[in-house]
Amino acid sequence: MTSQLASQRVARRSSLRIFLMRPEVGSLIGALIVVVFFSVMAPSIRHPGSVSTVLYQSSTLGIMAVGVALLMIGGEFDLSAGVAVITSALAASMFAYQLGTNVWVGVGFALLVSLAIGAFNGWLLVRTGLPSFLVTLGTFLMLQGANLAVTRLVTGNVATNDISNMAGFNSARSIFASTFNVGGTDVSVSILWWLALVALGTWILLRTRVGNWIFAVGGNARSARAVGVPIVQTKVGLFMAVGLCAWISGMHQLFEYNTVQSGGGVGLELEYIVAAVVGGCLLTGGYGSVIGAAIGALIFGVVSQGVVYADWNPDWFKFFLGAMLLLATLVNMLVRHQVNRKQPA
Amino acid sequence: MTDASAVPAVVQLSNVSKYYGNICALSDINLTVRRGEVTCILGDNGAGKSTLIKIISGMHPHDAGVVRVHGKDIHFASPREALDFGIATVYQDLALVPLMSVWRNFFLGSEITTGMWPFRRLDVERMRRVADEELKNLGIDLPDIDAPIAQLSGGEMQVVAIARAIHFGAQVLILDEPTAALGVKQSGVVLKYIAAARDAGLGVIFISHNPHHAYLVGDHFAVLNLGRMELDAKRAELSIEQLVRHMAGGAELQALEHEMHR
Ligand SMILES: Nc1ncnc2c1ncn2[C@@H]1O[C@H](COP(=O)(O)OP(=O)(O)O)[C@@H](O)[C@H]1O
Ligand SMILES: [Mg+2]
Numbered sequence A: 001m002t003s004q005l006a007s008q009r010v011a012r013r014s015s016l017r018i019f020l021m022r023p024e025v026g027s028l029i030g031a032l033i034v035v036v037f038f039s040v041m042a043p044s045i046r047h048p049g050s051v052s053t054v055l056y057q058s059s060t061l062g063i064m065a066v067g068v069a070l071l072m073i074g075g076e077f078d079l080s081a082g083v084a085v086i087t088s089a090l091a092a093s094m095f096a097y098q099l100g101t102n103v104w105v106g107v108g109f110a111l112l113v114s115l116a117i118g119a120f121n122g123w124l125l126v127r128t129g130l131p132s133f134l135v136t137l138g139t140f141l142m143l144q145g146a147n148l149a150v151t152r153l154v155t156g157n158v159a160t161n162d163i164s165n166m167a168g169f170n171s172a173r174s175i176f177a178s179t180f181n182v183g184g185t186d187v188s189v190s191i192l193w194w195l196a197l198v199a200l201g202t203w204i205l206l207r208t209r210v211g212n213w214i215f216a217v218g219g220n221a222r223s224a225r226a227v228g229v230p231i232v233q234t235k236v237g238l239f240m241a242v243g244l245c246a247w248i249s250g251m252h253q254l255f256e257y258n259t260v261q262s263g264g265g266v267g268l269e270l271e272y273i274v275a276a277v278v279g280g281c282l283l284t285g286g287y288g289s290v291i292g293a294a295i296g297a298l299i300f301g302v303v304s305q306g307v308v309y310a311d312w313n314p315d316w317f318k319f320f321l322g323a324m325l326l327l328a329t330l331v332n333m334l335v336r337h338q339v340n341r342k343q344p345a
Numbered sequence B: 001m002t003d004a005s006a007v008p009a010v011v012q013l014s015n016v017s018k019y020y021g022n023i024c025a026l027s028d029i030n031l032t033v034r035r036g037e038v039t040c041i042l043g044d045n046g047a048g049k050s051t052l053i054k055i056i057s058g059m060h061p062h063d064a065g066v067v068r069v070h071g072k073d074i075h076f077a078s079p080r081e082a083l084d085f086g087i088a089t090v091y092q093d094l095a096l097v098p099l100m101s102v103w104r105n106f107f108l109g110s111e112i113t114t115g116m117w118p119f120r121r122l123d124v125e126r127m128r129r130v131a132d133e134e135l136k137n138l139g140i141d142l143p144d145i146d147a148p149i150a151q152l153s154g155g156e157m158q159v160v161a162i163a164r165a166i167h168f169g170a171q172v173l174i175l176d177e178p179t180a181a182l183g184v185k186q187s188g189v190v191l192k193y194i195a196a197a198r199d200a201g202l203g204v205i206f207i208s209h210n211p212h213h214a215y216l217v218g219d220h221f222a223v224l225n226l227g228r229m230e231l232d233a234k235r236a237e238l239s240i241e242q243l244v245r246h247m248a249g250g251a252e253l254q255a256l257e258h259e260m261h262r
Helices: A002-021 A025-041 A048-073 A081-099 A103-128 A132-155 A169-176 A189-207 A209-219 A221-226 A231-257 A268-278 A290-309 A316-339 B002-006 B049-056 B079-084 B102-107 B124-137 B154-167 B184-199 B211-217 B240-247 B251-260
Strands: A179-182 A185-188 B009-020 B023-034 B038-043 B064-069 B087-090 B172-176 B203-208 B220-225 B228-234
Touching: A002 A316, A025 A268, A025 A290, A025 A316, A048 A081, A048 A185, A048 A189, A048 A209, A048 A231, A048 A268, A048 A290, A081 A103, A081 A132, A081 A231, A081 A268, A103 A132, A103 A169, A103 A231, A169 A189, A169 A231, A185 A189, A189 A209, A189 A231, A189 A290, A209 A221, A209 A231, A209 B102, A221 A231, A268 A290, A268 A316, A290 A316, B009 B049, B009 B203, B023 B038, B023 B049, B023 B203, B023 B220, B023 B228, B038 B049, B038 B184, B038 B211, B038 B240, B049 B087, B049 B172, B049 B203, B079 B087, B087 B154, B102 B124, B102 B154, B124 B154, B154 B172, B154 B184, B184 B203, B184 B211, B203 B211, B211 B240, B220 B240
Parallel strands: B038 B203, B038 B220, B087 B172, B172 B203
Antiparallel strands: A179 A185, B009 B023, B009 B064, B220 B228
């Protein structure tokens, strides 16, 4: 009788604990704050058209944040993720243009390039044992340089040629960069890609063996190895997942703008990391959520557009983003500290 | 004694040596582990106890000598291979992932899935239920199987790791200093489960530097000193006093006793 009562009490308290233990708590509070704040300061952000723009902005960051969050939960960083998006777009564009093929051939080539970059990052990390911060700092610089150099070599210019007249462009554009109408508002297909990736990433993380391995290699790689988790494959696979996201993101940019600026992408890798950390991913790995990273990307979208609709100097955007990062991580830390204290036996 | 040696050896080491660079961590070790017995490996810090079990569990390769499992010469390339031979290890650091839930830790590396690829997914309900049952069988009743394992006490974590090894069909269970960080009461709990594993027919290798803990459950004692086997004796041939004396390095202890005598 008493033990039944006791277990009921434990069960009741744990439903609140279970909610508070979710990694997304800090980002939810942050999202609530920025949504309310900008709804008051810039009421026009509430119009359906503005909401669509906010979601679009969020999706451009959010697509990459899915891969970066999974990688961070697996215990690693990818500083090359920002320029890798440009590399993918450049690869597709120049391959198709120079060889005069259907653009879909270029799209396929870019996928191979992106996956290969991810595999190379992962392989280098595993083989050298160097921290991923260092390995991907190296590939970041290499890709940044190669993007500029190869583009100049091939096109004699800093940007690629317009591919909008080439065969296959329209079908590729409809897949990667079209808009569709929802109740009179134009919505970008990029948002669908984002939502689909978030759903897929969450499912993999929480409901598959690979997801279990991702948490384990990030939480304690030695323990994971000792019970037979394939840590090399898991880590290399995670870097390749970032590559896949970079490909999707790169294809969106290519078919949205028809040409690619070879110097782009620098600095975006930090914004992906910010989204993941705001969303509750531990910098040290082993803990986090893809949905949290999506909320982190949403905060980013709300702030970047909110500053515009409030008619402020866009410089304030970075300031807000930094403040959100601190606030959300502090909330995450405090909550986790409270909840994860050992209960007296 | 004769019927004990009639039980076939599961793991047998002959003249095994291991070097870390220039350091000779183990030299010329002979050891036989049988089913239904607790083999205790004792020794001071740095004696080579962890190194010895890392060879048996596939963490490190040996440099010389022969390791036989079920009579077969083996050179494990990874802990996974050792697991496939039925050798499970509960390391000093327990091989648990602190922020993961109890049931996810229990099944880590051997998850149960359901459905067809590409929809193959974790059978969450089944894993939670099995983990809960297996822990209850060992007398551990946790309020919340979804809680991060870091919230459990040290003794409870040991038992989760032991329960996991038994559940996955281990024939040899290796425990590296399971009682080192525990209080008296929790140590007792863990020793009880060591005896339970032995009675279930497993060959248990129990590493300790506490001869009193070892003598409570041990059938067979091996004392290491600076990488050499100093003593290899059956329980019947040894008293607890002799074991303590051997562990403290016999002659060294006598000298110390003499010095300290007031
Ligand atoms: N990975 C390693 N690299 C180099 N030396 C090691 C390593 N592991 C252990 N040693 C050395 O080998 C000896 C035996 O260590 P260990 O097996 O851990 O002893 P124990 O577990 O009995 O305390 C010690 O001198 C230790 O410093
Ligand atoms: Mg040791």
